[in-house]
Amino acid sequence: MSYLKAESIGQALTLLKESAPESRLIAGGTDLFLQEFPERLIDIGSIEELKWIEEKEGFLEVGAGVTHTIAGGSDLISDKATALAEACLQVGSPQVRNIGTLGGNVMNAAPAADAAVALVALGAVAVLMDKDKNIRRVNVDQLYAGYNCSAVDCSSELLLKFMIESCKSGEGSAFVRFAARRALALPMVNAAVRVKIKNGIISEIYLVAAPVKPAPTRLLKTEELLLGKSACEETWLKAEKSAAGEAEVRGSLLRCSADYRKHLVGILVSRAIQVAALRAIGGKEEG
Amino acid sequence: MPIITENITREKKTETDFQSPEVWTKVTGKAVYGNDFKLPGMLYGKILRSPHPHARIKKINLGSVEAMPGVYASLTGAELPERPYGIVFDDELPLAAELVRYIGDEVAAVAAVDNETASKAVEAINVDYEMLPAVFSPREALKPDAPQLHEKFKDNLAWERNLLRGDSDKAFREADVIVENTFTIPSVHSTYLEPTVCVAADDPYNGLIIHTAVQSPDAVRVIIAKALELPLSKVRIVGPVMGGGFGGRVYGNLKLYMIASLLAIKTGRPVKMQLTREEEFLVGRPMIAAEMHLKMGFKNDGTILAREADIVTDNGAYSAQAPWVSKTLSERNDSVYHIPNIKTRVRLAYTNKVPTGQYRAYGNQAANFATESLLDMGAVKLGIDPLKLRLKNCVKTGDTTVHGLKIKSCALAECLKAAAEEIGWYDRKKGYGYGISAAIHASGSLVFDKNFRGAAALARLELDGRISIFSGEQDYGQGAHATFTLIASRVLGISPEMITVYSRDTLSSPHSIGALGNRQTTIGGKAVQMAAKRLRELIVLTAADMLEDPVVMEKGTLRSASDRIVELPLVAYHYHSLTCGLSLIGEGRYVPEPSEYDETGYGNIAVTYSFAAHGAVVEVDKTTGAITVHKIVAAHDSGKIINQISAIGQVFGGTTQGLGMSCYEGYLFNKGEVANASLADYRIPTSLDVPDITPIFIENEDPEGPYGAKGLGEIVQIPVLGAVANAVADAAGVRVTDLPITAEKVYQALSGWECE
Structure with a gap:
């Protein structure tokens, strides 16, 4: 087994080019360490260029190498992409958050990874660079090929960063999760919402609940139902009912039954919308 | 977010707040746990386990496992005499001879130069199984047509008890209010931090020494000597520090100890074996699962008249302490309140699942x-x-x-x-x-053990005036050593810092039942109190003899009637020279009143x-x-x-x-x-x-x-x-x-x- 440490994006790409397809990229390694180890690992965890968080021309750019702890504690992210900061602070445990990266959370392709769910609801775009330094931009929900299977071939392509349209006035986002215990537990359900409210009316909404499909997926029917509705109790109840009805979920012996999960999807979606809406109109939050 | 807070305000009481110095070896990483323990030339053992819940072993094909580089020995049940052992019933073998009864059952083992080689060797062993029907629900298992696990236990009934006190039928007829319901609890594991580990070493001079942290080392020693037909005095358990037990490690993991011992005997080298966390869940003897149907009758004024119970407990494939646990489960709670009429039926059923034991x-x-x-x-x-x-x-x-x-x-x-x-x-x-x-x-x-109800301890005055306490009771993190230190300190009137408690070695400590049944403070502590008391008497006698004057002992110092003062080291040296090498030893025993326990319990x-x-x-x-x-x-x-x-x-x-x-x-x-x-x-x-x-x-x-x-x-x-x-x-x-x-x-x- 070989273990190579890349100091820059350029070096990582060169190393990839030299050794495809046996190599695999490793950042935090919190998921990779649980699997059988590949023959050759290229560590991108200390590449500084992947750790930037900045706002440029109305877009928040978050490097793929940013850890959950850093993202969760970033004022910029809390302000401009609240759901992402909230999601990052609820991943695993402090140890996992300290080392696990946003890029890893998406590339590991788990169906209900907290940060990935928030990224999809925020409409984030992933920026990737291949061995020949070609850049492509893809919506985060397009990075999934199946359950726990990424559409990105990480022996030939490197995820650089996520671009998220900054949250403006009249917009708000939120993330909520429900799990068997308060730390170190995969969610039974998590949900993220980004909403725009104009004159008390929902004018834009992105709504994600997971695990529903292999990729964090928007609940389009519910989104459509909510568009043009006023931000009030009645709408939240509609959201709850519609989301629970729309989500096709599976049950598992380890987490919960399908019926309960369906119920939770409704409850969590409704809760996330309420919090996001409150933020959009600049209301005060409890606690 | 709620977190643990010690929300009681209290002052530190020097008399009743003592931490054994061992605590500091733990928090600074210096304590030697089982996993840290190594011996020269040590091999590592791994176990091949059954992937089937119930099957007959047709053939174990070892192939060229023993010829693999780094492999020193393999072991199967076929090489061993079919001599069952157990804690309550003899229903287990160190390695399966003919039948496997749950997913995880021990089938073969290998000793090799390292864990990786041993694991590879175990994977190379090929076993031919004939599948047998399996049963997983204890209620199903008790039905006459259910698949049978053990020939000796008809209808998979491992143990049963029908208990009657008073006249519960009559009491229920007279009750104003009756409630009943069924309650269930699954098997639970005591999830100690350290997966069970041992190093077994065998040589003609020392005999078999098993280095492992276990709550009842003497009991383990007796079971192993009997099962492996070794002289009892040539089996010794020495304990490193234990990474948690909580009642789940009263007997540690007997199979692991026996397999490591057999591999050590076979290879002539020390063999280390440690369960992985997954194995710990598969074979670590969790507490029995139970289905409890209870009925209670009251008078209108709230007086409890009667309680009926129909309880089925899930033994898993082998018994360990499950009959004892089932008994306590079905009975002890009846004594919280006055319940004059009791009717209980409890049945323990074998199933093709993880064998059980106990937890706290x-x-x-x-x-x-x-x-x-x-x-x-x-x-x-x-x-x-x-x-x-x-x-x-x-x-x-x-x-x-x-x-x-x-x-x-x-x-x-x-x-x-x-x-x-x-x-x-x-x-x-x-x-x-x-x-x-x-x-x-x-x-x-x-x-x-009705013939062994109490405990014994030794208190020895060292030449430097310090006190060593030897006890067969075990400190496995719960603080028994600190408790014993405080008890001895109070008897002798000397500072706890001057006292050290030694246990965890069956060679040097008095024989003990071990850390179970809440014995440590009440019984073990009482024996320490007696030993310290006896040592105090001996010290006073020796000092009086030395000074040729009556003496009293105060704060670790001896004062004669004529006001001469002698410190403890001098008394120790005096006795030492007088006897050419002996030390003052207080022997303490605590033998509680016998339990008059009739046939109904x-x-x-x-x-x-x-x-x-x-x-x-x-x-x-x-x-x-x-x-x-x-x-x-x-x-x-x-x-x-x-x-x-x-x-x-x-x-x-x-x-x-x-x-x-x-x-x-x-x-x-x-x-x-x-x-x-x-x-x-x-x-x-x-x-x-x-x-x-x-x-x-x-x-x-x-x-x-x-x-x-x-x-x-x-x-x-x-x-x-x-x-x-x-x-x-x-x-x-x-x-x-x-x-x-x-x-x-x-x-x-x-x-x-x-x-x-």
């Missing part, structure tokens, strides 16, 4: 969940406050209970009142649920009894069923507390484990296969899930225990389950009768699934 409170915690839940259901029906109902019926000092337990000291009513007061029972906040529960537990069980079974009442405050989110446990108050009558700091630690730890059983933990099976054999999926509470825990000690002096003390280690876990279950039922308005009480189960109950 010997099944009493399962019974607490069931009985205390039922009691609250009774309170609702009677229209009586649950606290008043308990106070009306609870036992008190001087009582002899329905099963003949003699209650020499009991502050249960005070515990109930204190716990209720502290959780705000009389001043309830809206939107919260309040629950209370009470418990009894043996403090110093006498019945593991009526009689006193312990030196004394500890009591407790816990109160819980919870909140339930009715839209999801989610439970937030805000506070648990643990009021305990463990007599006089010897070491307050470690007593508080016991309450925090045991209460947290009780909460784990209440709301989080439990084995999940999929056709006999453990579905959650990892710490990711077997969910114990994290620190964020633990509520505020308040310990309260009602310090009544016990006439029997050393300095009035009684046991605490096991009882801390028991009342948590009933208190939490009752608080959740109070908050939700519906009751979950199947542990663990999860959000999903609460939600199901709320949305119309069966409720009371």
Whole structure:
């Protein structure tokens, strides 16, 4: 087994080019360490260029190498992409958050990874660079090929960063999760919402609940139902009912039954919308 | 977010706050745990386990395993004499001879130069199985047409007990109010931090030495010597520091010890074997699962008239202590209250699942969940406050209970009142649920071996004036050494820093039953008290002889009638020279009164009894069923507390484990296969899930225990389950009768699934 440490994006790409397809990229390694180890690992965890968080021309750019702890504690992210900061602070445990990266959370392709769910609801775009330094931009929900299977071939392509349209006035986002215990537990359900409210009316909404499909997926029917509705109790109840009805979920012996999960999807979606809406109109939050 | 806080203000009491210096070796990483232990030339062993729940071994094809580079030996059941062993029944073999009875059953083993080589070698072994029908539900297993696990145990009935006290049929006819329900608890693992590990070494001079941390090393030694046909004096257990036991490691892992020993004998080299975490869940002897159907009858004024129980416990494939645990589960809880009429049937069934054992409170915690839940259901029906109902019926000092337990000291009513007061029972906040529960537990069980009820200890004066205590009782993290130190310190009037306690070596310590049945403080501590007392007498006699003048001993110094002063080292040297090498040794023994235990099991079974009442405050989110446990108050009558700091630690730890059983933990099976054999999926509470825990000690002096003390280690876990279950039922308005009480189960109950 070989273990190579890349100091820059350029070096990582060169190393990839030299050794495809046996190599695999490793950042935090919190998921990779649980699997059988590949023959050759290229560590991108200390590449500084992947750790930037900045706002440029109305877009928040978050490097793929940013850890959950850093993202969760970033004022910029809390302000401009609240759901992402909230999601990052609820991943695993402090140890996992300290080392696990946003890029890893998406590339590991788990169906209900907290940060990935928030990224999809925020409409984030992933920026990737291949061995020949070609850049492509893809919506985060397009990075999934199946359950726990990424559409990105990480022996030939490197995820650089996520671009998220900054949250403006009249917009708000939120993330909520429900799990068997308060730390170190995969969610039974998590949900993220980004909403725009104009004159008390929902004018834009992105709504994600997971695990529903292999990729964090928007609940389009519910989104459509909510568009043009006023931000009030009645709408939240509609959201709850519609989301629970729309989500096709599976049950598992380890987490919960399908019926309960369906119920939770409704409850969590409704809760996330309420919090996001409150933020959009600049209301005060409890606690 | 609720976290543990020690919200009792207290001053550090020098007399009752002592931490053994060993604590510092643990927190600084210097303590030697089993995994740290190495011997020169040591090999590593791995076990091939059955992938099938029930099968006949047709052929084990070792192939060229022994020729693999780095492999020193392989071992199969075919090479061994078919000599079954066990703790209660002899129903196990070190390696399966013909049949495998659960997924994980030991089939073959290999010793190799390292773990990786041993694992590869084990994987290369090919076993031909003939599948047999399997049974997973204990109720199914007891049916006559069920697949049979053991020839000796017809209908898979491992053990059964029918118990009758008074006339329960008549009492139920006379009862004004009757409640009944079925309660279930899954198997739970004590999830100690350190997976079980041992190093076995064998040579003609030393014999077999097994280096392993176990709660009852003498008992393990006896079982291994017998099973492997070795002379008892040539089998020795030496313990490194233990990474947690909680009753789950009374016998450690006997199979692991035997296989490591056999491989060590075969290769002539030390062999180290450690279970992986997954193996720990597969073969680590969790507590039995139980299905308890209970019925209780009351008079209108709340007097309890009778209790009937039909209990089925799940043994898994082999027995370990499961019959004893089933017995305690079915019986001990009956002595919390006056219940004059009892009818109990308990059956322990073999199934093709993980063999079971015990965890901390010997099944009493399962019974607490069931009985205390039922009691609250009774309170609702009677229209009586649950606290008043308990106070009306609870036992008190001087009582002899329905099963003949003699209650020499009991502050249960005070515990109930204190716990209720502290959780705000009389001043309830809206939107919260309040629950209370009470418990009894043996403090110093006498019945593991009727001919060996007590304990012995040695106290030796060293040449430098320090004292060494030798005890066969075990400190496995619960603080027994610190307790013994404080007891000896009080007897001898010298500082605890001058005293060191040694256990964990069967060669140098007196033989002991070990750390179970809440024996350590009550029985082991009393033996230490006796040994220290005897040593004090010997010191005074020797000093008097030395000074040719009567002496008194004060604060570790001896003063003669003529006011001459002698320090301890001089007394030690005097005796040393006088005898050409002997030391002053105080031999202490504590032999409790024999237990008059009739054929129905009526009689006193312990030196004394500890009591407790816990109160819980919870909140339930009715839209999801989610439970937030805000506070648990643990009021305990463990007599006089010897070491307050470690007593508080016991309450925090045991209460947290009780909460784990209440709301989080439990084995999940999929056709006999453990579905959650990892710490990711077997969910114990994290620190964020633990509520505020308040310990309260009602310090009544016990006439029997050393300095009035009684046991605490096991009882801390028991009342948590009933208190939490009752608080959740109070908050939700519906009751979950199947542990663990999860959000999903609460939600199901709320949305119309069966409720009371």
